Amino acid sequence: GDSVTQMEGPVTLSEEACLTINCTYTATGYPSLFWYVQYPGEGLQLLLKATKADDKGSNKGFEATYRKETTSFHLEKGSVQVSDSAVYFCALGIIQGAQKLVFGQGTRLTINP
């Protein structure tokens, strides 16, 4: 079945460090790919998305490229801030009537000043 595997956390970095959170997926067909972020006590916010192979999603300094050949959608940021501390979920979207999201297990990121 469709699934998403994320790099296990927690991840702790210093401010201004480079970030990569790995995400790979297994899917039949051609899913859309998403990164969602969840701040403590809050719901999920869409961070970025890509709807087809080679698309690059970007937002707030974060980027991820839809790589069909490696079935990956790794999240990257060149210089993290304390305010980036949150849980990050990679997800794929499959259309079964409406869209269904299949989430990875989440990666908790902590940025220290």
Added chain:
Amino acid sequence: DAMVIQNPRYQVTQFGKPVTLSCSQTLNHNVMYWYQQKSSQAPKLLFHYYDKDFNNEADTPDNFQSRRPNTSFCFLDIRSPGLGDAAMYLCATSERTSSYEQYFGPGTRLTVT
């Protein structure tokens, strides 16, 4: 601002006492979803409505029901909450577009005593 609203943000109920969680949206989206998220886990889809068409996930317990009286509102009913139902419940909406992007509410944290 258009948004997804969940009430209450925190709900405490007793073991076996029915409880209803509420979600409303001003986005006029035709799809509404309910997810269950237990501590440190990924959100798990319980069911969704596509307009008035209810779609239950195969592994959603019968204890969980939902109502959608109109486009704007959707309710999650837990008929006899058990201790294992304590979780964050997330409502999301989407429109039938090419990407089916989902917009999440802030969640309701349910405690069962």
